[in-house]
Amino acid sequence: MKIAVIGAVAAGTSAAAKARRTNKDAEIVIFEKGRDISYAGCGLPYYISGVTPSRYNVVMNTAQDFEEKYKVDVRLEHEVTEIDSDEKILYYQNLVNGKEGGYEFDKLIIATGAAPIKPPFEGIDLENIFTLRSVESADQIKDAVKRDDVKRAVIIGAGLIGLEMAESFSELGMDVTVIELEDQVLPPFSKEMAGLVEDHLKEKGVELILGDGVDHFEGEGKVAKVVTGSGREIEADLALLSIGVKANSKLAEAAGIEVGDTGAIKVNEKLETNIKGIYAVGDCAESKDLLTNKDVWVPLGSTANKQGRTAGENAAGGEAKHYGILKTGITKVFDLTVAKTGLDLEEAEAEGINAAAVKVKAHNHASYYPGTDDIHLRGIFDRKNGVIVGAEVIGGDGSDKRIDVLAAAIYNRMTANELFQVDLAYAPPFSGPKDAVAILGMVAEKKL
Amino acid sequence: MKIAVIGAVAAGTSAAAKARRTNKDAEIVIFEKGRDISYAGCGLPYYISGVTPSRYNVVMNTAQDFEEKYKVDVRLEHEVTEIDSDEKILYYQNLVNGKEGGYEFDKLIIATGAAPIKPPFEGIDLENIFTLRSVESADQIKDAVKRDDVKRAVIIGAGLIGLEMAESFSELGMDVTVIELEDQVLPPFSKEMAGLVEDHLKEKGVELILGDGVDHFEGEGKVAKVVTGSGREIEADLALLSIGVKANSKLAEAAGIEVGDTGAIKVNEKLETNIKGIYAVGDCAESKDLLTNKDVWVPLGSTANKQGRTAGENAAGGEAKHYGILKTGITKVFDLTVAKTGLDLEEAEAEGINAAAVKVKAHNHASYYPGTDDIHLRGIFDRKNGVIVGAEVIGGDGSDKRIDVLAAAIYNRMTANELFQVDLAYAPPFSGPKDAVAILGMVAEKKL
Numbered sequence: 001m002k003i004a005v006i007g008a009v010a011a012g013t014s015a016a017a018k019a020r021r022t023n024k025d026a027e028i029v030i031f032e033k034g035r036d037i038s039y040a041g042c043g044l045p046y047y048i049s050g051v052t053p054s055r056y057n058v059v060m061n062t063a064q065d066f067e068e069k070y071k072v073d074v075r076l077e078h079e080v081t082e083i084d085s086d087e088k089i090l091y092y093q094n095l096v097n098g099k100e101g102g103y104e105f106d107k108l109i110i111a112t113g114a115a116p117i118k119p120p121f122e123g124i125d126l127e128n129i130f131t132l133r134s135v136e137s138a139d140q141i142k143d144a145v146k147r148d149d150v151k152r153a154v155i156i157g158a159g160l161i162g163l164e165m166a167e168s169f170s171e172l173g174m175d176v177t178v179i180e181l182e183d184q185v186l187p188p189f190s191k192e193m194a195g196l197v198e199d200h201l202k203e204k205g206v207e208l209i210l211g212d213g214v215d216h217f218e219g220e221g222k223v224a225k226v227v228t229g230s231g232r233e234i235e236a237d238l239a240l241l242s243i244g245v246k247a248n249s250k251l252a253e254a255a256g257i258e259v260g261d262t263g264a265i266k267v268n269e270k271l272e273t274n275i276k277g278i279y280a281v282g283d284c285a286e287s288k289d290l291l292t293n294k295d296v297w298v299p300l301g302s303t304a305n306k307q308g309r310t311a312g313e314n315a316a317g318g319e320a321k322h323y324g325i326l327k328t329g330i331t332k333v334f335d336l337t338v339a340k341t342g343l344d345l346e347e348a349e350a351e352g353i354n355a356a357a358v359k360v361k362a363h364n365h366a367s368y369y370p371g372t373d374d375i376h377l378r379g380i381f382d383r384k385n386g387v388i389v390g391a392e393v394i395g396g397d398g399s400d401k402r403i404d405v406l407a408a409a410i411y412n413r414m415t416a417n418e419l420f421q422v423d424l425a426y427a428p429p430f431s432g433p434k435d436a437v438a439i440l441g442m443v444a445e446k447k448l
Numbered sequence: 449m450k451i452a453v454i455g456a457v458a459a460g461t462s463a464a465a466k467a468r469r470t471n472k473d474a475e476i477v478i479f480e481k482g483r484d485i486s487y488a489g490c491g492l493p494y495y496i497s498g499v500t501p502s503r504y505n506v507v508m509n510t511a512q513d514f515e516e517k518y519k520v521d522v523r524l525e526h527e528v529t530e531i532d533s534d535e536k537i538l539y540y541q542n543l544v545n546g547k548e549g550g551y552e553f554d555k556l557i558i559a560t561g562a563a564p565i566k567p568p569f570e571g572i573d574l575e576n577i578f579t580l581r582s583v584e585s586a587d588q589i590k591d592a593v594k595r596d597d598v599k600r601a602v603i604i605g606a607g608l609i610g611l612e613m614a615e616s617f618s619e620l621g622m623d624v625t626v627i628e629l630e631d632q633v634l635p636p637f638s639k640e641m642a643g644l645v646e647d648h649l650k651e652k653g654v655e656l657i658l659g660d661g662v663d664h665f666e667g668e669g670k671v672a673k674v675v676t677g678s679g680r681e682i683e684a685d686l687a688l689l690s691i692g693v694k695a696n697s698k699l700a701e702a703a704g705i706e707v708g709d710t711g712a713i714k715v716n717e718k719l720e721t722n723i724k725g726i727y728a729v730g731d732c733a734e735s736k737d738l739l740t741n742k743d744v745w746v747p748l749g750s751t752a753n754k755q756g757r758t759a760g761e762n763a764a765g766g767e768a769k770h771y772g773i774l775k776t777g778i779t780k781v782f783d784l785t786v787a788k789t790g791l792d793l794e795e796a797e798a799e800g801i802n803a804a805a806v807k808v809k810a811h812n813h814a815s816y817y818p819g820t821d822d823i824h825l826r827g828i829f830d831r832k833n834g835v836i837v838g839a840e841v842i843g844g845d846g847s848d849k850r851i852d853v854l855a856a857a858i859y860n861r862m863t864a865n866e867l868f869q870v871d872l873a874y875a876p877p878f879s880g881p882k883d884a885v886a887i888l889g890m891v892a893e894k895k896l
Contacts, residue, residue, distance in 0.1 A: 010881060040814060040816060040876065042814070042874070042875055042876050042881075043814060043816050043817070043876050046816070046817060046876060047816075051817070051818060052816040052817060052818075052876075057815075057816035058816055160875075290871070300874065301874055301881045302871070302872070302873075302874035302881050302882070302883075303871070304881070305881040305882050306868070306869075306882070306886075309882075309890075322869070323869050324871075325871045326870075326871040327871070328871040328872060328873045328874075329873065329875075330873035330874065330875045330878055331875050332875060332877045332878075337878070339873050341871065341873065366488065366490070366491060367505075368488060368491050368494070368495075368500045368505035368506055369491070369494060369499070369500060370499060370500075398848075400846075400849060400873060400878040400879070401848060401849035401852055401853075403873045404849055404852075404853050404872045404873055404883075404885075405849075405852050405853055405856050407870060407871055407872055407873065408853050408856035408857060408860070408862075408870055408872075409856060411860075411866070411869075411870045411871070412856070412859075412860035412862070414856075414860070418859070420754070421754075421770070421771045421859075422774075422855060422856055422859045423738070423750070423751070423772075423773045423774040423775070423776040423789070423855055423859070424750070424776060424852045424855055424856075425750075425776045425777065425778035425787050425789065425848060425851045425852055425855065426490070426748065426749055426750035426776075426778065427490055427608075427777075427778045427779050427780060428488065428490050428491050428494060428500075429780045430778055430780075430785070430848040431848070433458060433490075433749045433750050433752070433753040434750070434753050434754070434757075435750075435852075437852075438754075
């Protein structure tokens with residue numbers, strides 16, 4: 001049995017590792033275009049700020065370590081150029097010496113990831129305009145910051161990565177401006193909750209320009225200015241584009257593998273594509289929304305790991321499923337934890353749910369124990385039966401706990417009353433006698 | 449409508465407050481034997497150590513505040529001496545002036561709490577031998593520590609409160625010895641998990657004497673020595689008995705109210721006793737084990753609050769239920785979080801479950817983000833269907849999150865596979881791409 005994996009970041013390496021654990025004898029080969037494997041993409045903002053001190057920390061495995069540990073052949077700087085899905089051969093080019101070759105496989109796992117969107121703005125090719133995706137791109141940013149003594153950074157896009165980088169650049173002592181086309185930060189969040197994040201960013205000295213986008217960049221050789229659609233000019237020593245990513249699905253599409261409306265590869269619960277024996281996982285693949293049963297594309301490291309594991313087991317002869325996702329996401333924005341799971345109000349209504357949004361403010365733990373902080377919770381409930389279908393949590397320490405409990409609640413179709421009933425752990429350092437989740441349930445029950 | 453409440457700590461005040469919110473017009477009277485209301489019993493170890501600086505912090509409401517806020521008549525230092533459940537009258541004594549009186553009620557909520565067990569050891573009445581229950585008892589301990597320059601504290605009983613006080617006394621600079629009759633600390637925990645706590649206590653300089661109990665106390669006026677059953681003599685300037693509590697159910701029992709085998713008052717889902725219109729809540733009342741459907745007695749602040757609220761609503765004319773508990777408990781022991789929910793292996797087996805214990809060690813969050821710590825998880829699974837029925841979590845920051853997610857999982861009868869499926873939030877400061885809970889699920893699935 002020969003298993004080929006294209007891509008060696010989270011999903012690809014998870015897949016290869018699990019395939020090996022499932023099948024001791026299979027030949028497993030990973031083809032990776034870049035020079036690093038198994039790096040922690042989510043850790044790059046912390047690598048750039050220095051919170052995570054060394055490159056070694058975010059590159060979890062070297063190819064050699066991985067090869068030894070899992071008896072997998074890792075071919076770095078090998079770009080797969082074509083998949084022949086009928087003949088089950090992939091063709092690649094060695095980027096170092098230009099040589100081409102082919103590899104016959106029995107099973108193939110596509111983990112080609114996603115790439116940052118980089119629109120053809122005027123001036124986009126000026127120096128010090130970056131996107132952040134690979135460790136190499138992080139290294140380039142770190143080099144530029146050091147080399148050019150960057151004082152003013154402009155971040156385009158106020159999504160998760162944009163805001164993580166606002167913190168990262170601030171920690172490096174830069175003046176940071178964030179530009180967002182929508183009229184709020186974190187567009188997937190409700191306006192009322194996003195407002196809390198906006199206030200926090202301003203407190204931390206980040207300048208926000210909302211409802212405005214990039215028109216073009218100016219500078220001589222290096223970027224010096226970002227000019228917005230409304231004509232505003234912002235001086236910049238460095239600009240970071242973080243306006244989203246698109247799935248790397250072209251290679252698969254050219255091989256007759258079905259791509260969904262999301263632009264990512266369609267898969268079933270086994271992570272198999274429309275072609276038997278060919279799987280797709282991670283940021284290039286769709287997933288199922290557990291609440292709407294629709295195919296969705298929410299590229300996140302947690303999903304990539306699970307999909308990789310599942311496909312690796314299946315490719316190696318096992319039987320595993322990944323049911324889908326709640327689109328749970330979390331980030332740290334300076335001192336705030338910002339998290340979301342399930343449906344928002346608009347999504348719920350689009351599903352025909354008579355939905356109500358309920359917002360409460362609670363404490364992370366007993367007020368008399370040091371380190372008390374506010375936690376804001378917003379739940380989306382189905383008025384018909386009181387079931388919670390979505391939540392946002394923004395606040396201090398302990399917010400991550402509440403989003404995870406709510407994710408479990410949503411997964412299990414719990415009602416507002418059950419949020420009160422479930423017996424969560426109480427001691428003063430950890431919660432109040434009525435946990436924030438119970439309080440959300442109580443208030444929701446009353447309101448519904 | 450006249451509602452009487454006996455007891456003004458967590459359950460009694462919750463009941464009175466909710467009764468008022470449910471019924472604007474009812475006359476509500478609370479009879480409280482002591483001088484404080486609504487104090488945070490769980491906060492007393494932190495009040496003693498000074499982590500919680502002032503008495504004001506743990507006494508959440510003064511009687512006057514509470515009276516004004518809820519239009520409730522709070523009668524402090526009024527001990528209820530008899531309940532006439534036929535005539536619906538309670539008799540009380542004013543402890544200040546000795547006067548007696550009666551109060552006719554339509555509905556009665558009994559929240560008489562629990563009292564520390566204090567066996568008739570020889571020397572038990574020596575000075576500086578304490579139990580910890582009320583703010584007054586905490587004040588007495590604080591006074592003794594200050595007055596007598598206490599250097600050596602002996603704690604009898606290694607349950608939750610005993611270990612919290614070991615930390616508290618250590619923070620005050622004392623040498624602390626803990627004596628426990630069982631051969632492990634935290635007897636409800638499995639031996640392997642309790643061992644982690646024992647190691648941690650020793651690291652922190654606490655001396656542990658396991659499998660040994662108090663025989664008698666020695667001293668002249670004040671305690672000077674604790675002598676154990678095995679004949680060991682431990683010098684002590686102060687001794688704290690924390691070997692458990694018993695429900696204060698005598699008053700109810702004398703009124704014909706049914707008391708269970710646990711020694712606490714039997715109640716239904718509405719928190720009503722066998723006598724219509726008379727409710728019992730908090731540490732004097734039983735609860736239902738959600739997993740075994742048996743009546744259990746696990747006196748905890750979280751349950752007291754929920755029961756109080758539920759009974760308050762019902763007494764005032766509403767319709768509320770408290771389904772029961774998972775016996776979820778948590779405590780902080782120095783730098784360790786120690787938590788348990790659901791059934792342990794022995795309890796599961798006693799229920800006829802073919803149970804398996806699965807232990808994993810995981811990280812609280814990404815290894816490259818500062819503050820990484822170990823979390824040990826032990827799940828009890830039903831081999832028949834893979835359902836998780838119990839869990840223990842011991843470790844660093846983030847352990848509280850995992851016990852709460854597992855409590856939600858147990859509440860919802862989730863399987864090991866579902867612990868992997870549920871879409872928990874991932875970002876480097878909060879978890880790994882595969883959360884500790886998912887790892888427990890994966891390992892359990894493989895083992896079962």
